[in-house]
Amino acid sequence: MLIFFIFLFSLATFASGLVVSFATLLLVRALMAAAEGPVIPLVQSTLLDESSVKRRGLNMGVVQSASSLLGGALAPIIVIGLAIAFDWRTAFYVIAIPGFIVGLILWKYMREPRTTAENTAKPTKKEYLQIFKTRNIWLGMIMMTCNMMWLTTLMAFIPTFLANMTDNTDGINSILLAVLGFMMFVGQMVGPAVSDKVGRKPVLYVSSFIAIFLPIAITIFYNNFTLLLISMAFFALGNAYQPLLIAIIPGESVPRIFAASAISAIILVGEAIGATAGPIFGGILADQFSLFAPFWVVAGAGIIAFLCSFGMKETAPVKTRVDSDDKASIVS
Numbered sequence: 001m002l003i004f005f006i007f008l009f010s011l012a013t014f015a016s017g018l019v020v021s022f023a024t025l026l027l028v029r030a031l032m033a034a035a036e037g038p039v040i041p042l043v044q045s046t047l048l049d050e051s052s053v054k055r056r057g058l059n060m061g062v063v064q065s066a067s068s069l070l071g072g073a074l075a076p077i078i079v080i081g082l083a084i085a086f087d088w089r090t091a092f093y094v095i096a097i098p099g100f101i102v103g104l105i106l107w108k109y110m111r112e113p114r115t116t117a118e119n120t121a122k123p124t125k126k127e128y129l130q131i132f133k134t135r136n137i138w139l140g141m142i143m144m145t146c147n148m149m150w151l152t153t154l155m156a157f158i159p160t161f162l163a164n165m166t167d168n169t170d171g172i173n174s175i176l177l178a179v180l181g182f183m184m185f186v187g188q189m190v191g192p193a194v195s196d197k198v199g200r201k202p203v204l205y206v207s208s209f210i211a212i213f214l215p216i217a218i219t220i221f222y223n224n225f226t227l228l229l230i231s232m233a234f235f236a237l238g239n240a241y242q243p244l245l246i247a248i249i250p251g252e253s254v255p256r257i258f259a260a261s262a263i264s265a266i267i268l269v270g271e272a273i274g275a276t277a278g279p280i281f282g283g284i285l286a287d288q289f290s291l292f293a294p295f296w297v298v299a300g301a302g303i304i305a306f307l308c309s310f311g312m313k314e315t316a317p318v319k320t321r322v323d324s325d326d327k328a329s330i331v332s
Contacts, residue, residue: 002110006035009035012035040246040263040267044248047060050113057192057244061248068185068188069185146301147274149277149298152275161218161295165291176225180232187236207237210235214235214238217232246270252317278301282294
């Protein structure tokens with residue numbers, strides 16, 4: 001299924017360069033979204049099955065952070081460059097090529113995840129519904145909604161805020177945004193790796209707490225480039241908990257056969273509610289008050305996510321195994 005969706009996404013990307021009307025463009029882009037949606041859950045559930053318990057967080061964090069770096073940061077630069085150098089249709093044709101190449105590589109070399117007795121039995125509807133009764137899943141949906149509200153509102157309004165509220169040149173603001181994006185990438189890669197050693201919950205607590213102060217620092221230090229740069233670089237590391245929410249914790253909280261479903265559910269709720277409502281609510285507040293107002297939404301979402309983290313159950317093998325060993329020693 002993963003290879004099918006990658007080819008479908010690449011085909012839709014290529015077809016975007018062939019459209020002749022807004023209606024066909026809308027249809028093709030909808031097809032792209034439908035093909036893209038299952039990729040992360042399928043990739044992460046495969047990594048969950050194939051990774052050793054000591055490297056699970058590292059492997060899944062690298063994939064999540066790489067998708068943010070390549071898809072969120074580098075891809076727009078490349079696409080715009082191609083469109084300027086050639087035209088927008090050519091840009092779509094060219095960026096479709098890597099997708100076809102990746103699909104062919106996976107087709108030739110990727111193997112099916114290890115098959116166990118746990119994930120060969122056909123699940124029932126009742127078992128599927130049990131996913132949503134798992135505390136880490138429904139609480140993860142709340143946290144993911146807050147995280148997406150935090151992220152999308154921040155990224156939607158910070159360019160406008162910097163352009164209108166500071167005397168910075170476009171070049172300076174580009175540096176600030178680049179540092180912000182890069183440090184988020186670093187956090188998403190390092191945080192899950194650290195959680196392999198110390199547990200998921202400590203990383204969840206610390207990073208979600210740090211994330212609260214990013215919007216606050218921006219609104220305080222916006223006229224001081226040095227302090228703003230330092231604070232943005234540090235507090236951007238707070239998004240380290242996103243890969244834990246998206247894939248690692250939900251994948252470890254349910255039987256392996258339900259991992260992709262659990263990951264998909266959390267992403268769906270976070271994107272549909274948080275990523276949609278955050279910028280809309282922030283825009284309303286900005287119109288009613290000022291450009292400082294959307295950052296209230298960002299900070300509020302961060303606070304709720306931090307408080308919810310205390311309800312999450314530990315899932316890291318290094319911690320759950322230790323807990324089991326401790327209980328066994330007490331009984332004996």
